[in-house]
Amino acid sequence: MSRLTDVVRFYEVIAELGRSAGERRLCNCDGRMAWPARGVYFFFEEAETRSTSGVGRRVVRVGTHALKAQSSTTLWDRLSQHRGVAGTGSGNHRGSIFRLLVGEALLRRQGATCSSWGMKQDLGAAATHLGMPREAVRYQEAGVEREVSQFIGAMPFSWLRIDDPAGPGSERGFIERNAIALLSNLGKDSVDAPSVGWLGRHSGREPVRMSGLWNNNHVEEVYDPGFLDRLALAAGRSIE
Numbered sequence: 001m002s003r004l005t006d007v008v009r010f011y012e013v014i015a016e017l018g019r020s021a022g023e024r025r026l027c028n029c030d031g032r033m034a035w036p037a038r039g040v041y042f043f044f045e046e047a048e049t050r051s052t053s054g055v056g057r058r059v060v061r062v063g064t065h066a067l068k069a070q071s072s073t074t075l076w077d078r079l080s081q082h083r084g085v086a087g088t089g090s091g092n093h094r095g096s097i098f099r100l101l102v103g104e105a106l107l108r109r110q111g112a113t114c115s116s117w118g119m120k121q122d123l124g125a126a127a128t129h130l131g132m133p134r135e136a137v138r139y140q141e142a143g144v145e146r147e148v149s150q151f152i153g154a155m156p157f158s159w160l161r162i163d164d165p166a167g168p169g170s171e172r173g174f175i176e177r178n179a180i181a182l183l184s185n186l187g188k189d190s191v192d193a194p195s196v197g198w199l200g201r202h203s204g205r206e207p208v209r210m211s212g213l214w215n216n217n218h219v220e221e222v223y224d225p226g227f228l229d230r231l232a233l234a235a236g237r238s239i240e
Contacts, residue, residue: 037163038164062180063176123137
């Protein structure tokens with residue numbers, strides 16, 4: 001089986017998931033909605049369409065959560081970290097690699113700089129490193145955080161319910177890393193290449209630019225074709 005054939009099958013499963021389980025945008029979501037405890041999510045962008053494997057939007061990010069043993073993070077916990085704070089548009093890119101990557105690309109596309117963006121694991125550590133007050137660092141990042149919230153909030157996404165135990169050996173982790181490896185164009189013949197205007201082309205990270213995904217991990221890995229059977233089974237259970 002070719003990679004193209006596998007990508008086509010992947011999108012057949014995702015399309016059925018979207019038709020049956022629905023599709024949402026984070027700008028319209030909150031924790032009061034019905035969410036499974038755990039799952040895998042697939043983000044799209046309106047202007048990013050498939051050009052090789054068929055028609056429709058292409059997946060631009062795949063993710064999950066609770067890949068550490070004993071983690072209590074829920075699917076909504078993770079999605080809300082990507083969304084930012086409802087109403088204000090503020091957010092914490094240090095708690096979301098998705099936000100970090102989008103913010104970096106926005107800054108580079110604008111030819112702008114934010115000295116603290118992506119620095120350290122928390123705001124206080126970044127402020128100490130730069131010798132700046134915490135609020136000064138928060139203020140200089142605020143505009144970028146709002147742009148990121150607007151960008152990610154507008155992206156349609158579907159989700160797959162897989163309520164398995166937390167840990168690195170979870171079914172969610174298996175499906176996430178293989179879906180990323182399948183869709184990534186890094187080091188491979190291009191399938192569904194990103195558009196010329198895709199924001200990710202401005203990323204300072206080669207894994208993002210070359211993969212065509214807002215993912216930094218698993219883009220160089222070789223996928224296991226058998227994951228598609230497990231994806232289809234999980235999708236079937238998710239929409240029952």
